[in-house]
């Protein structure tokens with residue numbers, strides 16, 4: 001059985017859990033206490049030297065990077081509706097997966113970490129800077145969703161699970177973009193049972 005090292009408030013884990021739950025793939029969740037520094041332990045670093053969750057173990061395969069894990073699961077379990085076989089369709093999914101990592105991720109981390117988790121150590125300028133960057137990203141995401149129910153067309157793909165996991169993180173800081181297309185799309189993703197199950201209770 002697969003083992004997934006996770007933390008309930010990790011947006012990067014959330015996208016993986018969503019897919020595992022939605023596809024009904026059995027897995028053993030192992031909680032890594034980021035709060036107590038367990039991710040920096042020798043034992044965990046031997047599994048993932050980047051000291052990060054999610055980390056997936058499947059037999060002899062040890063895999064980190066949430067989007068790589070998503071693609072692996074789709075390939076292994078032939079989840080073509082979540083990650084299409086057609087090269088151009090898959091490329092559009094990849095585009096949004098990469099956009100999520102390279103553009104959306106950091107402002108989300110800056111806003112949420114500093115507004116919710118760092119307490120007295122919070123950096124107010126990082127929050128402001130993150131919100132400023134979010135204004136541009138909101139326009140890009142909103143335009144992509146204007147004519148489509150989901151990022152890559154009429155049905156959800158792993159791109160939606162990945163990007164929506166960051167939007168759900170913004171909810172913690174009450175910073176979900178105030179945009180009708182994004183809110184309607186996020187509502188649709190939240191109706192996906194696997195995504196719903198991945199949200200912290």
Ligand SMILES: N[C@@H](CCC(=O)N[C@@H](CS)C(=O)NCC(=O)O)C(=O)O
Pocket residue numbers: 009010011012013034039050051052053054064065066067
């Ligand atoms: N690029 C990685 C990022 C994973 C990540 O940043 N995980 C956070 C939790 S949300 C973590 O484990 N942080 C601990 C650390 O970086 O030391 C991915 O997509 O999986």
